[in-house]
Amino acid sequence: MNTTSRPETFHIGRTVDAATVLAWHNTAESEGAGAPMVVDVRSAAEYGASHIRGSYHVPLATLAEHTRDLAAHIEGPVVLVCQSGVRAEQARRHLAATGLERAHVLDGGLPLYAAAGGDIVRGPQVWALERQVRLVAGALVLAGLTVGRFVSPKARLLAGGIGAGLTFSALSNTCAMGAALARLPLNRDVAEPQIGQTLAELRDRRHERPQDTQR
Numbered sequence: 131m132n133t134t135s136r137p138e139t140f141h142i143g144r145t146v147d148a149a150t151v152l153a154w155h156n157t158a159e160s161e162g163a164g165a166p167m168v169v170d171v172r173s174a175a176e177y178g179a180s181h182i183r184g185s186y187h188v189p190l191a192t193l194a195e196h197t198r199d200l201a202a203h204i205e206g207p208v209v210l211v212c213q214s215g216v217r218a219e220q221a222r223r224h225l226a227a228t229g230l231e232r233a234h235v236l237d238g239g240l241p242l243y244a245a246a247g248g249d250i251v252r253g254p255q256v257w258a259l260e261r262q263v264r265l266v267a268g269a270l271v272l273a274g275l276t277v278g279r280f281v282s283p284k285a286r287l288l289a290g291g292i293g294a295g296l297t298f299s300a301l302s303n304t305c306a307m308g309a310a311l312a313r314l315p316l317n318r319d320v321a322e323p324q325i326g327q328t329l330a331e332l333r334d335r336r337h338e339r340p341q342d343t344q345r
Contacts, residue, residue, distance in 0.1 A: 147237045148246035151209055166207045167335065169193075170240075171221045172259065173317045179256045180240060182211060183249040186331060187323050190217045191312070196325050197224045203332035207232040213258040214239045216305060259317065263308050267292050 151166070158165035168185040170177055177187045190212075193200060208225075210218035210233060218235040225233040236243060244250045257265075274288030299305045311317060 144234055145215070145237045146209060146234045148243040148248060151236060151243070152246060152248055166209050167204060168209045168211060168236075169221070170211045171217050172212050172240075173312050174322045175256045175317050176213065176258055178253045180244070180250050180252045182240065182243060183251050185211060186328065188221075188328055189322055190221055191309075192322065192325060192328070193221050194224050198228050199325070199329060200332070201225055201228040201230045203329055204230060204233075205335075207234065209234050209236050211236045211243070212239050213241070213260050216260070217308075220304065256317075259308050259312060262311050262317075263305060266307060266311065267296060 151168075155165045168182050170181050170185045170187050171190040171193055172181075173189060174187070177189075181187070188200060204225075208230075210221045210225075212218040212221075215235050215237060218239065222233045222235050240250070270292050271289045274285050274290075274292070278284070278286035278289070295307065299307075
């Protein structure tokens with residue numbers, strides 16, 4: 131993958147690695163130029179546990195519902211962040227459908243950005259949604275195989291169904307189980323940002339960089 135040192139030379143709709151994003155921010159700081167906007171599309175609980183300093187929090191469900199309103203307030207390139215890249219890619223597709231082509235997915239998500247030395251704000255730790263999906267899927271497969279062996283062979287269909295679902299998830303780059311888990315109270319015990327507040331922050335960004343008080 132080719133990388134560049136300036137955000138103005140972004141290619142259309144590509145994945146960008148952590149080292150490149152860090153280089154862009156360092157260049158922006160040294161030259162007084164505007165750095166690419168960073169938008170975190172994870173849940174409120176995940177965002178509260180850790181996020182890139184200065185990033186804007188727009189959960190994927192909010193972005194999907196208000197894509198055009200958000201796209202209208204995004205100037206210049208934007209880097210989309212989640213835990214692994216799956217939700218960020220879904221967000222990129224939503225934005226691309228409105229004509230916003232300079233939306234890019236952070237390769238490897240937040241973990242690789244942190245490993246590259248990125249500035250991370252940390253709070254109370256929670257399990258990332260992708261980790262919850264692996265736990266639930268693995269537990270269901272194990273339960274299906276166990277019950278299928280000792281109680282009823284039909285229970286093995288559960289394991290097959292989970293396998294088929296994971297295959298479809300990989301092929302379509304979506305995750306129905308993740309979307310369902312995101313609605314659980316443990317993932318919603320932190321208030322999601324209101325769309326009006328988010329749009330106001332994006333408008334303010336045109337004039338000055340917002341203070342990172344809760345970010």
